[in-house]
Amino acid sequence: MKNTIQYTILPKDPAAHLFEVTLTVPAPAAEGQVFVLPAWIPGSYMIREFARNIVRISAASQGKAIALNKLDKHTWQAEPCDRSITLTYELYAWDLSVRAAHLDQTHGFFNGTSVFLAVQGKEHLPHVVEIQRPAGDLYQAWRVATALPELKAKRYGFGTYIAADYDELIDSPVEMGTFELATFKAHGVPHDIVITGRVPNLDMARLTADLKKVCEAQIALFEPASRRAPMKRYVFMTLAVGDGYGGLEHRASTALICSRNDLPVKGQKEMSEGYRTYLGLCSHEYFHTWNVKRIKPDVFAPYDLRTEGYTTLLWLFEGFTSYYDDLMLVRSGLIDEAAYFKLIAKTVNGVLRGSGRTKQSVAESSFDAWTKYYRQDENSPNAIVSYYAKGSLVGLALDLTIRAETRGRKSLDDVMRTLWQRYGREFYEGEGIGVSEADVEALFDEVTGLKLKRFFDRYVRGTEDIPLARLLAPFGVEAADGRKNQKPALGIRTSKDGNDCKVANVYEGGPAHEAGISAGDILIAIDGLRVSATNLEALLSRYKSGDDVVLHVFRRDELMAFTATLASDEAPQLAFTPQSKPAAVARARAAWLGTAG
The missing domain is CATH 1.10.390.10 (Neutral Protease Domain 2)
Incomplete structure (x- = not known):
C-alpha cells in the first residue's frame, strides 16, 4: 500500500504499562523523513508533552538499522533513505484520564495524539492501524471499541482499522478490555455504549433509553428537517472508577470517566444527582460533535x-x-x-x-x-x-x-x-x-x-x-436570594489532608484574607478548640458575625496565630423558581x- 501510512500497536507488557508501536512509511521524504508527536490534545488546552512517555525508539529500512536524530522535544528525523522506513517505539501508558493512554491487566486505552507519531508532509494520506491483542490467556476475552472503520477486523475485534488521514486517526480513541456493551439507534445512526470497570447491577437498558433521547434531541436541534446526524456511527466510552469525572470530545466518539456510583442501578428509577451529572457529561461531549x-x-x-x-x-x-x-x-x-x-x-x-x-x-x-x-x-x-x-x-x-x-x-x-x-x-x-x-x-x-x-x-x-x-x-x-440568615464564615475553601483541615483557597476580602491566613495553612484550633477535617462548620456555628476568633495554624512546620473577625458568608445563594x-x-x-x- 504505497500511499498508506501503516501502524501497529501492541499492549506489549500490561504489567509494566507499555505499548509497542511500529510505524511504516512506504515512500519516505528524500531529504530524511521527519516524525512529530503532538504536544497537546484537542479539547484540553494545555501542553502535555506526550513525547516524554516514549521510552525508546529506533528506525530501520529493509531490516537494517538507520540513524534517527532527535530535533527537539517531540520531533525526530530519519537519515535519507529511498526505501520504506519502519519506526519501532515503546510508550509508557499510566495516565488514568481521558487525555492520554493507560494500560494494565484490566484494560487498555489510548488517544492517538499520545501514541501515533505523525509523518510530516504525509498527514493527508490514508492511515491504517493494526490493533493487536496482548499475549496470554488472561486477554483472550478482550474486545476493542473505537469509532474507526474496520478494514480487516470484525467490529469490537482486534485487527486492522482505517482512517482517511492522520487527523481522523488521532481523533478516534480506542478502548480495549472486557467491557459492557449496548447499541441503540438515534435517528437511524448506530450509537454504542461501552462501560469498562466493575459496575454491579448496571441498568444498561435505562442508560440506553436515556441517551437515545438526548442524542435524538441534539440531532433534531441542528437538523430539524432531515434529522441527519453528522457521523455514520458514534461510540460512548466510559471508564467507571471509584471516584472520577471527566470527558473529552471526538468527531464520532467520546471518552468519559465517572464514579461507578453515578451509573444507573437496576430497579432504582429515581434520578440521582450522580446519574444526572453523568447524563449531563454525555450530553456535553455529544454536543461537541x-x-x-x-x-x-x-x-x-x-x-x-x-x-x-x-x-x-x-x-x-x-x-x-x-x-x-x-x-x-x-x-x-x-x-x-x-x-x-x-x-x-x-x-x-x-x-x-x-x-x-x-x-x-x-x-x-x-x-x-x-x-x-x-x-x-x-x-x-x-x-x-x-x-x-x-x-x-x-x-x-x-x-x-x-x-x-x-x-x-x-x-x-x-x-x-x-x-x-x-x-x-x-x-x-x-x-x-x-x-x-x-x-x-x-x-x-x-x-x-x-x-x-x-x-x-x-x-x-x-x-x-x-x-x-x-x-x-x-x-x-422568579429569583430569590437566600443569604439573609447565613452563618458566620472565614471566607475560605478547605480540603481534607488526612484528618487535618487544610486551607485550599482564601477568598479575596474575606475574614481569613484580612487576618493573614494563606492557602496551604493547616487549621489547628479556633479559640483553643481543635479543628479537624470535619468539624470546622460546627465550630463556627457557635459564633455570630462580628465575633473575633483566634486561629492557630501550621504554615509548613511553623505554628502561627491570627485573629480574624468573622463575617456573614458572602457565598451567593440565589435560587430560581418557575411560576405557573x-x-x-x-x-x-x-x-x-x-x-x-
Whole structure:
C-alpha cells in the first residue's frame, strides 16, 4: 500500500504499562523523513508533552538499522533513505484520564495524539492501524471499541482499522478490555455504549433509553428537517472508577470517566444527582460533535498540535456547550423544570463566588486557557473566571435576550443552526474553514435582526455580571436570594489532608484574607478548640458575625496565630423558581425549555 501510512500497536507488557508501536512509511521524504508527536490534545488546552512517555525508539529500512536524530522535544528525523522506513517505539501508558493512554491487566486505552507519531508532509494520506491483542490467556476475552472503520477486523475485534488521514486517526480513541456493551439507534445512526470497570447491577437498558433521547434531541436541534446526524456511527466510552469525572470530545466518539456510583442501578428509577451529572457529561461531549469538532474557531482549522492555539472564542465552544448540555436533559424529558433551574442556580452561584470574574472577561479567559484555566492554583478564584461556567451563562443570557426581543421568533437555536450550516456541516467533506470572533458577532446580528454589540462589550469582552434575574422574569422565573440568615464564615475553601483541615483557597476580602491566613495553612484550633477535617462548620456555628476568633495554624512546620473577625458568608445563594402564571409567560418558558405538552 504505497500511499498508506501503516501502524501497529501492541499492549506489549500490561504489567509494566507499555505499548509497542511500529510505524511504516512506504515512500519516505528524500531529504530524511521527519516524525512529530503532538504536544497537546484537542479539547484540553494545555501542553502535555506526550513525547516524554516514549521510552525508546529506533528506525530501520529493509531490516537494517538507520540513524534517527532527535530535533527537539517531540520531533525526530530519519537519515535519507529511498526505501520504506519502519519506526519501532515503546510508550509508557499510566495516565488514568481521558487525555492520554493507560494500560494494565484490566484494560487498555489510548488517544492517538499520545501514541501515533505523525509523518510530516504525509498527514493527508490514508492511515491504517493494526490493533493487536496482548499475549496470554488472561486477554483472550478482550474486545476493542473505537469509532474507526474496520478494514480487516470484525467490529469490537482486534485487527486492522482505517482512517482517511492522520487527523481522523488521532481523533478516534480506542478502548480495549472486557467491557459492557449496548447499541441503540438515534435517528437511524448506530450509537454504542461501552462501560469498562466493575459496575454491579448496571441498568444498561435505562442508560440506553436515556441517551437515545438526548442524542435524538441534539440531532433534531441542528437538523430539524432531515434529522441527519453528522457521523455514520458514534461510540460512548466510559471508564467507571471509584471516584472520577471527566470527558473529552471526538468527531464520532467520546471518552468519559465517572464514579461507578453515578451509573444507573437496576430497579432504582429515581434520578440521582450522580446519574444526572453523568447524563449531563454525555450530553456535553455529544454536543461537541457539532460545536468544536465541526464548527471550529479559525485557529483550529486546522489544528497545530506542536504549539498552543490561541482563541478568544472558548466561551462559545465550551460555554455554549455547557449551556446546552443540561438544557438538552430538560428538553429530552429526563429532568423537570425545577431540577433545571437548580442547575442554573448552582452555576450562577459558582460564578459569583469568585472575584476573578471582575478582573477577567470570558474572552480573556478563553485566550488564557493555556496558562491560567488549565494551570489553576490556590489564587485562581480571585484571578480568573471559567469560560465554561460564565460562558454557559452568556449562552443562557443571549438565548433569553433573543427570545424576548424578537417575541419568540428567533432564539440561540437559530444561531447555532446557522453556524452549523455555514461552518460545520461540510467541514470534513471540504476544505473546512473556521469561524472568527468578528464572524460570530456579525452572524448573531444577521440571524436575530438585533444589534448585540453592547451585550458583547459588557458580558463577553467586559466583566459585568449578567442580570439573569431580569432576563428570566419575562419567562416566569422568579429569583430569590437566600443569604439573609447565613452563618458566620472565614471566607475560605478547605480540603481534607488526612484528618487535618487544610486551607485550599482564601477568598479575596474575606475574614481569613484580612487576618493573614494563606492557602496551604493547616487549621489547628479556633479559640483553643481543635479543628479537624470535619468539624470546622460546627465550630463556627457557635459564633455570630462580628465575633473575633483566634486561629492557630501550621504554615509548613511553623505554628502561627491570627485573629480574624468573622463575617456573614458572602457565598451567593440565589435560587430560581418557575411560576405557573400568567399563561402567556408560561408558554414562552415552555417554548424555550421544550416542555410544552
